[in-house]
Amino acid sequence: TISGVSINVEYNPASGNATVSQAGGNTGDGATGQNWNVAVKYSVPGADGLELRAGLSNTDKISTAGSAGTAGAGSEDSEMTAAAIYSYDRFKAGYQMSDIQNGTAGSNGEMVMAWGVSMLVNDDFSVSYAVNENEADVPSGANVTEESTGIMAAYTMGSASLRVAFNEADNVNGVAGVTDENLELSLKLSF
Secondary structure (H helix, E strand, C coil): CECCEEEEEEEEEEEEEEEECCCCCEEEEEEEEEEEEEEEEEECCCCCCEEEEEEEEEEEEEECCECCECCCCEEEEEEEEEEEEEEECCEEEEEEEEEEECCCCCCCEEEEEEEEEEEECCCCEEEEEEEEEEEEECCCCCCEEEEEEEEEEEEEECCEEEEEEEEEEECHHHCCCCEEEEEEEEEEECC
């Protein structure tokens, strides 16, 4: 942390992965490579409650051969995100934009925009609303945006917390016309 700016840096010189089926057979290329990422958090002076955040990640992959490619073929995956969070009294709001690109030729990328607001109604009851738009960046066709919205409420009484959430999504997994709804009710007890 330097002058109110928190910086996190990570480097992995030997990242790797392999796609494996449930039976244990290799169903795709293994990969080796390296990864680095940086995250920054800044509480803005003179603007109480405003916090800015940003992150960047890059992964270089080299194929180690397999059914899906040629040994030595590589790709470069990248992720970028930026967010602003503002808290005032019993209110909190956040906005975030992200860009995720798979370096493999012909692969989809993703552009994500999300925002949410929450309010602490009193010491026991809170409500929130959030929206997430995930646009699939399709190189071989039209882009499709999955839009998800959610309304949540929580009531806490001593060590018990009762929570309810209603979420719905359009164009689920980037497939136009596919919708989904979810209602969740939960009780959390702390001992």
